[in-house]
Amino acid sequence: MFSSVKKLFTKASQNYSLEQALLAYDTEEYELAISLFESLARDRTPKALYYLGTCYFWGLGTESNQEKGLRLFIAAAEQGYCQAQIELGYIYRHGYGVTADCKTSLQWYERAQATGNPDAIAEVAHCYEYGEGVDQNLTKALELYADAAEGGNAIAQFTLASFYTKGIEVEYDPITAFYWFKRAADQDFADAYIHVAASYARGEGVGTDLNKAISWYAKAAEHGDAVAQNNMGYYYTTGTGVVQDEEKATFWYYHAAKQGHAIAQYNLAERYRIGSDGEKKLTEAAYLYLESAMQSDKDAQYRMAMCYKFGEGVEKNLEQFVYWIEEAARQGQQAAIDEINTYITPEIPQQPVPETDSTILE
Template identity: 35%
Template sequence: MNSQTARKMFSFDIRANHFFRAFLLLAMSLLAGVAFADDFNDGVSAYKSGNYQQALSLFEAGAKKDDPKSTYALGLLYKNGVIVRKDIGRGLNLIMKSANQGFARAQNYLGVTYYDGNEVEQDYKEAFDWYGKAAVQGYPDAEYNLAVMYGLGKGTRQDFSETIKWLRKAAMHQLPEAQYGLGVMYSRGLGVVKNDEQSAYWFSKAARAGYLKAQNKLGILYSEGKGLEKDEKKAFHWFEAAAEKGYAKAQFNLAVMYDKGIGVAKDVSKAIMWYRKAATQGNVAAQKRLKQLHS
């Protein structure tokens, strides 16, 4: 398999840790009972209760004491212009300081920033290095992102064995993207011996965690009887689960089930409804089938 083909097959996305998600995760880890500096602890509480100026003052106080969590939080506020006037340079400097102090979330955030070229010059090697620093600390998003870098050969050599290694670590941390990724690797024999049963196992784990791509894929496996016993009703169930959450491919597959009466009673009106939902999102196959039904 040449490198271009492998990259096309390895179609994962970097897990971005954007501002609000990053900040809420920070707050959630605090509430989970992790011991943080008082300034940061009180700052998060103030932020969550809407006392933004108090939160800002507390984060500033914590940053002056070189608390990496407070420094990171303050950096996010400045970079995104929340509470304070937006100052991308200052925000990035604070996040960089926190990352250099060893704070894994800040390290992963910088990885995403350099990977995307978001307000910095795009640099895959820099992204790879920051993901690596966070991943060795057991930070799940960074473990997954490092796996993606190895799979795509961006910032490092392409190495599917390393991809598998880091996907496993992230999957054991219950990250559904990584569980889905392992399903893909086993289904295609990338870095591991092709194994349909293992593929179905990991797709199932991700699907039950609510990952829409995995729910759609599990529906396909049940409809084909690949890696598990064929069951059209279960296929319908998983297509419906993802379709109702707006996943276009699942909407199309659910429409086909209604259209042909597979796993459910034939219902053309419901088929048309789901074809339309998929077509609205640009699904070409759904658009084509709607034209056929209305011709």
Template identity: 30%
Template sequence: MLSHRLLVLAAPLFLATAPLAHAETAALRCDQLAAHPGDPQKPAGIAGVATGAIEFETAIAACREAIASDPAPRFHYQLGRALYDKDDTAGAFAEIAIAADAGLAVAKAQLGYFYDQGIGTTHDLKKAIALYRAGADANVGFAAHNLAVVLRDEKDAPIDHAASFALFQKAVSLGYDQSLVDVGFAYDTGNGVTQDYAEALVWYRKAAEKDIPEAQNNIGVLYEEGNGVAQDPAEALVWYRKAQAQDYPLADFNIAHMFANGVGMTVDQGKAVELVLAGFEKGNADDDAFNRDFLFEDSWPAAFWSALQIKLSLPETGTLDAATRSAIEGLVGA
């Protein structure tokens, strides 16, 4: 950190040192309140604060004070994080861009996410990929993870499952726990690696130990379908319930599917409908779109459609007809 520059060098000692101590205190507060847990360049002894958990008003004040004395890139980045948590996306983008332009790796990774999602700026996947790659090369775990997701899922980018798998592995090695699920998913689906359900379960269990609901849900799927383990609907339900307890919407749909088809339990279409609607209430637009597609699969019985149609005050046909499709589309992102 650059020290505060004092113009009057001949000032008495107590006058010279007080502003410096004050600047260091502001810098320390900014670090403590808004550093990213995955920033490999954050000061020693600073744990970092997760996005969404920043005490943003206090952090904004501390980081602005720190910048006034020392415009170091990390203070601009941390101010941007606090502004993001305050829902000031334009301000967040501006501050994080300053830090990224100055070469701060974690800021480049964050700016990549903003371009990827169109947050505070227009969507630009090409810029996002370049920034993610710069962050990943500098050992920012979430940059490696996000780039891996793009290379696996993004329809507007060249799909490269092998590179994606390697990046998920790198993210795990850097302590980014969410990627544990994705390494498991690669083994589950055979994307970038030889399909191996038993190995998928190993990685899902590692993630489940971190209370990651996607992993808990996916373990449930393995048990429900008997992939890599003996088929066990009761054990599947245990894992779905764990994910459901963390408000993971797909778990609601998976349990609903079990009720609708009587898998390991008595058929209960009313409960299935209740869970489906609860899942839509919990989910964001991406969750809802995925779960809509699950509903549109040919695996829900006529009695389920009748129960859903009655609940939604639609004509009861017992089929996924045009009116029912339209009503479900209206639930997506609502």
């Protein structure tokens, strides 16, 4: 009787200590967490072993000791602790503190998969999709992604949607694609935001809804998606679905352009050239036109040619003018074609020399 009570008391005490340790970990009080996890690890508590391993392996609250961290992960994983098995799969996939080994990575992921964990299933699906540690098998990958997606894994939901968008191993199906993109987006998987937005904007897989499209584009833009940022710039420039706002338009074009988005670079350059915010910035405009032109944007190439022709933001340069106007014209930019035509003189047919009577010359 006394023994049973003691065991119950000990277990309750362990659970309380584990809760304290996890609270310290979650609040980033890593030194306290390590102390508590160390105590629990002596009893081989799998969860404590895993979190202690995380602290040592990644250097949280202590100097990084990947060898010790790895031993702790393995100790937890061998007891069937799923998160440790997934962590080992990740470590061996990327070669952190060990020699990268896709087969060993897959083995750990598969051990975690056996528990039915959606995150582990998604990782195994990834291995089959890209042929990591196993022969590539897109059919198998699709099947596993579907299982993981149903289990709530956001990455699997996003990837499954991409399969339906691209028609990989399934028929192209925008309705099913939208369903899974939306499921992922609702879990705050940021890469899905732009796809949900585009679906609402184009009416692909769902009814057209400009307000919802802009709402999702805004979320994507806030998370750094350059396409979404450029689109938000357009909406604020034109007042489409929002109150027209030149300052916000410039703000979003700027952030997209800073990421190298060619269309945004051109759009921002146009604003600087015409002075949309009240001041012309020809030097900045020329710089952005050039950045965009070098990415083969034909409108930027035309504008860059005009900069060199008139010396706007750069010194006049006939050779550069000819180069960029021809580049733009090659891509069918009509203004560039018209510009070239003004400089080409129509050929005048050569007139035949009339025959002369040699007797007259004599």
